[in-house]
Amino acid sequence: MNPTAAAQLNSLLAALILLTAFALVVQRRMNALLHIFAWQGFLLAVSTAIVGFVGGAHHLYISSFLTLGIKVILLPYILHLLIHKLKIRKEVDSVINVPTTMMIGIILVIYSYHLTAPIRELSTLVTRSTIAVALATFMLGFLMMITRKHAVAQIIGFLAMENGLLFAATSATYGMPLVVELGVALDLLIAAFIFGMFFFHISTTFDSLDVDQMARLKEED
Amino acid sequence: MYLLILLVIPLAASLILAIIGDRKYAPEVNIACSAVSCGASIVLGLQVYEQGPFLAWDNFFFVDAFSIYLSVLTAFVSMTTAIFSRRYMRREREHGTIGHRRMRFYHAMYQLFIFAMLLCLLTNNVGILWIAMELATLSTVLLVSLYRTPTSIEAAWKYFILCGVGISLALFGTVLLYFAAEKVLGPGGAALHWTNLAKVSSQLEPTILSLAFVFLVVGYGTKVGLVPMHNWLPDAHSEGPTPISAVLSGLLLNIALYALVRCKVLVDGSTGTHHSGNIMMGFGILSIMVASFSILRQKDIKRMFAYSSIEHMGIATFAFGLGGPVATFGALMHMLMHSLTKSAIFFTVGHASQMHRTQEMDKIRGLIRGNPLVGWGLALGCMAIVGMPPFGVFTSEFLILTATIKDAPLMAPFLLLGLTVTFAALFRKVQHMVAGEAPAYQIKLKAAHVPVVLHMALVLVLGLYLPKFLSGWFQAAVGVLK
Numbered sequence: 247m248n249p250t251a252a253a254q255l256n257s258l259l260a261a262l263i264l265l266t267a268f269a270l271v272v273q274r275r276m277n278a279l280l281h282i283f284a285w286q287g288f289l290l291a292v293s294t295a296i297v298g299f300v301g302g303a304h305h306l307y308i309s310s311f312l313t314l315g316i317k318v319i320l321l322p323y324i325l326h327l328l329i330h331k332l333k334i335r336k337e338v339d340s341v342i343n344v345p346t347t348m349m350i351g352i353i354l355v356i357y358s359y360h361l362t363a364p365i366r367e368l369s370t371l372v373t374r375s376t377i378a379v380a381l382a383t384f385m386l387g388f389l390m391m392i393t394r395k396h397a398v399a400q401i402i403g404f405l406a407m408e409n410g411l412l413f414a415a416t417s418a419t420y421g422m423p424l425v426v427e428l429g430v431a432l433d434l435l436i437a438a439f440i441f442g443m444f445f446f447h448i449s450t451t452f453d454s455l456d457v458d459q460m461a462r463l464k465e466e467d
Numbered sequence: 468m469y470l471l472i473l474l475v476i477p478l479a480a481s482l483i484l485a486i487i488g489d490r491k492y493a494p495e496v497n498i499a500c501s502a503v504s505c506g507a508s509i510v511l512g513l514q515v516y517e518q519g520p521f522l523a524w525d526n527f528f529f530v531d532a533f534s535i536y537l538s539v540l541t542a543f544v545s546m547t548t549a550i551f552s553r554r555y556m557r558r559e560r561e562h563g564t565i566g567h568r569r570m571r572f573y574h575a576m577y578q579l580f581i582f583a584m585l586l587c588l589l590t591n592n593v594g595i596l597w598i599a600m601e602l603a604t605l606s607t608v609l610l611v612s613l614y615r616t617p618t619s620i621e622a623a624w625k626y627f628i629l630c631g632v633g634i635s636l637a638l639f640g641t642v643l644l645y646f647a648a649e650k651v652l653g654p655g656g657a658a659l660h661w662t663n664l665a666k667v668s669s670q671l672e673p674t675i676l677s678l679a680f681v682f683l684v685v686g687y688g689t690k691v692g693l694v695p696m697h698n699w700l701p702d703a704h705s706e707g708p709t710p711i712s713a714v715l716s717g718l719l720l721n722i723a724l725y726a727l728v729r730c731k732v733l734v735d736g737s738t739g740t741h742h743s744g745n746i747m748m749g750f751g752i753l754s755i756m757v758a759s760f761s762i763l764r765q766k767d768i769k770r771m772f773a774y775s776s777i778e779h780m781g782i783a784t785f786a787f788g789l790g791g792p793v794a795t796f797g798a799l800m801h802m803l804m805h806s807l808t809k810s811a812i813f814f815t816v817g818h819a820s821q822m823h824r825t826q827e828m829d830k831i832r833g834l835i836r837g838n839p840l841v842g843w844g845l846a847l848g849c850m851a852i853v854g855m856p857p858f859g860v861f862t863s864e865f866l867i868l869t870a871t872i873k874d875a876p877l878m879a880p881f882l883l884l885g886l887t888v889t890f891a892a893l894f895r896k897v898q899h900m901v902a903g904e905a906p907a908y909q910i911k912l913k914a915a916h917v918p919v920v921l922h923m924a925l926v927l928v929l930g931l932y933l934p935k936f937l938s939g940w941f942q943a944a945v946g947v948l949k
Contacts, residue, residue, distance in 0.1 A: 364672075364675060365675065365678075368650070368672060369646075381639075388632065391628070391632060397624070400628060404631055404632070404635075407632070407635050408635060411638050414639065414642055418642060418646045419645055419646045419649050419654070420654065422594060422642065422645060423594060423645075423656035423658070424656070425592070426594030426597075426598065429595060429598035430638070432598070433598055433602060433605065436602070437601075440605055440608055440609060440627065441627070444620075444623070444624060444627065447612060447620050451615070451620050452617065460617075460621035460624060462621060463618055463621055463622055463702045463706070
């Protein structure tokens with residue numbers, strides 16, 4: 247595969263990742279949300295592998311496998327089990343309605359392009375054009391965490407942010423050093439264990455996973 | 468060698484405590500392990516004092532004056548907190564607040580938390596620093612919700628989400644840092660080694676590093692508890708078990724500030740301006756002001772002291788931002804004094820709330836009559852934390868104030884206003900709790916003497932006389948942070 251073809255393929259994957267990021271922000275149904283999240287992880291894994299192949303950065307294969315194992319198979323599976331067990335089907339409303347969220351999302355994408363302009367100028371890698379998309383994915387995950395009131399949706403937003411970060415690391419620098427990537431994956435696994443426990447605690451204590459009910463702690467007058 | 472012992476002990480202790488569970492001797496094992504790591508940290512400290520900073524294990528670990536003094540502090544406070552937690556948790560256990568499975572979990576996670584913090588301090592790799600910081604958050608999240616009450620679960624969720632988001636912003640900052648470093652140092656793990664980065668910091672691309680610093684300051688600043696990212700802190704401190712409040716406040720906030728300051732050195736070296744310092748000064752002053760006025764409104768005793776922690780971290784952040792030898796020296800000393808004083812206060816606060824079975828300040832009365840150690844401990848601790856003269860906090864705050872008046876006179880009124888409001892608010896509230904007759908519903912209990920007395924004695928002695936090795940460490944650290 248020659249570099250230009252790889253760069254074009256990577257741009258296509260980046261566009262698809264951005265699409266899934268938008269889909270995550272607006273999707274209301276839990277099951278669909280999980281599927282989109284798994285697809286995003288899959289696209290990310292493929293993109294990482296391609297960059298690893300073209301750039302000759304072979305440690306990216308490991309990173310790609312980790313993404314595939316954790317983000318595409320393990321986490322969606324665990325979340326699926328939890329959703330099934332806690333009987334969650336449709337999600338409660340989000341704070342802002344869909345069209346407004348989309349508008350904010352578009353503004354975030356444009357802003358990401360603006361913010362990453364100096365990086366694109368300095369970078370010499372074939373993947374440099376996708377850095378903005380990576381930052382946009384990160385910010386859209388952030389937006390999702392802010393606008394959703396459901397604990398599971400917030401966690402998916404959090405994981406989407408993590409996807410954006412990995413994508414940024416791959417496209418800006420051919421990935422972080424291997425030891426850092428492994429550590430991040432380890433932290434992610436522990437985090438998965440913790441939010442799994444949390445879902446049980448929250449749903450048994452509050453009878454639902456709507457985080458709006460958690461508003462007891464505030465400054466009283 | 469001692470470095471390895473220092474890291475392996477807490478990790479092994481975490482496993483051992485997970486295995487032995489809630490046996491009768493588990494708290495003693497916890498204390499013993501913490502004591503061994505404390506001893507190892509002191510030996511390592513003396514080594515650094517005599518031989519200067521060194522690299523170990525293929526440059527993977529790095530110890531200098533800045534990290535070693537915080538390591539000794541971390542190991543020491545974790546030991547005293549383990550001593551405190553023996554009595555405190557035994558009482559909680561007797562009252563049936565927590566069962567034996569959660570006790571096992573508590574001990575194991577406590578040691579894992581200590582390990583994560585020590586790894587933060589001793590690693591040379593900025594990426595590993597981030598990973599260890601995340602691990603420190605993750606290991607304490609479920610400790611905050613240990614009591615499984617609705618409010619504690621809410622507090623822990625907030626802590627998890629806010630710090631999770633904050634820390635991922637810091638990771639983005641680290642990615643940008645690596646991007647800039649790779650251009651100079653080439654790809655691979657060595658490009659994230661702090662010692663390498665510090666050497667070439669003037670060649671790193673300034674635009675990238677200023678962008679990275681914004682992400683780093685918001686990310687690590689969330690964990691320091693800087694306003695406006697501080698929302699998780701009062702909740703996590705007030706809802707978790709008191710030993711955890713003590714280590715969160717006394718240690719974790721320091722570690723997060725350490726990470727931020729390490730990154731600031733690199734950014735300053737690259738940009739050559741005072742831009743990052745100004746950002747930190749702004750966050751610092753804002754934290755001092757907001758926290759001091761929030762203290763006035765508090766009804767819950769642990770929440771009040773949590774806000775006091777925000778205020779003191781604000782002071783330290785401000786002083787690091789100000790820069791210069793005097794302010795940096797003051798900031799380093801302030802981190803030490805705040806950590807010792809605040810954990811001592813939390814020890815007494817824990818006992819006080821156990822005696823009255825509530826954390827509401829209106830119901831806590833007559834502590835000196837009820838239990839002199841707890842009462843006097845809280846009164847003296849409060850005097851120390853507001854900066855009364857014989858104690859160490861006075862010295863550090865005085866240094867910082869002097870430097871402020873000299874270098875940034877416009878900020879001095881704000882700093883003074885914050886300090887005065889805190890002084891008035893804390894005194895008014897604490898005086899009611901310690902003085903007067905003991906109410907009928909007060910319960911007698913055996914308090915843990917050793918930690919409180921030890922901490923307060925240290926704060927007093929260090930306020931009067933700073934030993935040569937300590938001032939030597941501080942001066943060396945000031946040199947590193949120049």
